[in-house]
Amino acid sequence: MKRLCLSILLCFIFLITVVSAQSGKLINDEFHAVSLEGNLIGDSPKRSVLVYLPPNYDRQTKIRYPVVYLLHGFTGQIANKTWIIENEGLRMNIGAVMNKLIVAGKINPMIVVMPDGSNKFGGSFYTNSITTGNWEDFITRDLVSYIDKKYRTLPNAESRGIAGHSMGGYGAIKLAMKNPDVFGAVYGTSACCLDYYPSRLPKMFFEEAATIKSWEEGEKANFFARTFLANAAAWSPNPSQPPFFADFPVGKKGAQDAVAENAEAQWLANTPMWMVDQYRANLMQLRGIAFDVGTKEELLNSIREFSDKLKRIKIQHTFEEFEGDHINKVAERIETRTMPFFSRTLVFQSLSKNASANKSKQFNRLQNTFRTHPMLSGRAQG
DSSP: HHHHHHHEEEEEEHHHHHHTTOOEEEEEEEEEGGGTOOOTTTSSSEEEEEEEEEEETTTTTTTOOOEEEEEEOOGGGGGGGGGGGSSSOOOOOHHHHHHHHHHTTSOOEEEEEEOOOOOSOOOOOTTTOOOTTTTTHHHIIIIIIHHHHHBBBSSSSSGGEEETHHHHHHHHHHHHHTTTTTTSSEESSSSSOOOGGGSSSSSSHHHHHOOOOOOOHHHSSSSSHHHHHHHHHHSSBBBTTTTBBBBBSSOOHHHHHHHHHHHHHHHHHHHHHHTTTTTTTHHHHHHHHEEETTTTSSSHHHHHHHHHHHHTTOOEEEEESSSSSSSSSSSHHHIIIIHHHHHSSSOOOHHHHHHHHHHHHHHHHHHHHHHHHHHHOOOOOO
């Protein structure tokens, strides 16, 4: 009887261990980014970083994991918290999504890193700028180095992916395009700014942005005027133009036209549609390129054009259109497309598969014990 009770207790403990191991954990990390030091708007170089660690990370200490860097959109102060709070827009809980996919065996275990890409303007557009700081360097150097040192990653481009939504989708595509030695695959969902030609954009928003004289006025401006301020600070910075230290690609007739033309050239230089020819060799090095867009989005035509441009220069990629708008399907796309894409595309440590197989065998043995043991199966006769 004692032996039977001990057997039941051990089985119970094992079951609890299996259940608890099915949940990964989310860490609210923070570190000092050298690349963001000395920016002209006085933003702190200390950055929040959310890190999702998969189930069994703490126990299976010999396993190293691929990493997906997930970049948020132009969300203001919400920043990277957009991935973990169920607000009225995204309704996203990255921890729950990853746990669900991993436990169901739909994806292999991965680390997900979600940096804070916001700034005083509301968004950095993940671009190097004397005004806002070197955000590209922050992601590709400071952040990747920090994560590789602190966590058990597979520190190679073939095991790193980068993804994002809206501004984050733009950043993911541009950073992967320029840094194939850092990232091996990219997925952009509803990526903005892929063909951001200033001459095509509503002039009234540029004019409103250009008339804003203070940060207080900027906070009261409409969404598009605020994003144009952020674009200008990222793409056409000018240290001699306080308080925003930026030039605009739309100006008045006369002397201002030269400034506007120069600013427009700088904007186009940061537009992926214009960059793909220059970086075609880099794009060819990537293991996978994928992006999507909702059929109810204003971005639909521009992202279609981007796909067409990649086809013309013979860059293999996956492009999908889905029924939805700019935000209502983000969580669904992350779950059903983005993370499965990286699970298929990135290189995983072979040991992780063996460990997963061993864990499955252990669980199957436990199930067999419950089915065959008279006391545990409920077949004991009274």
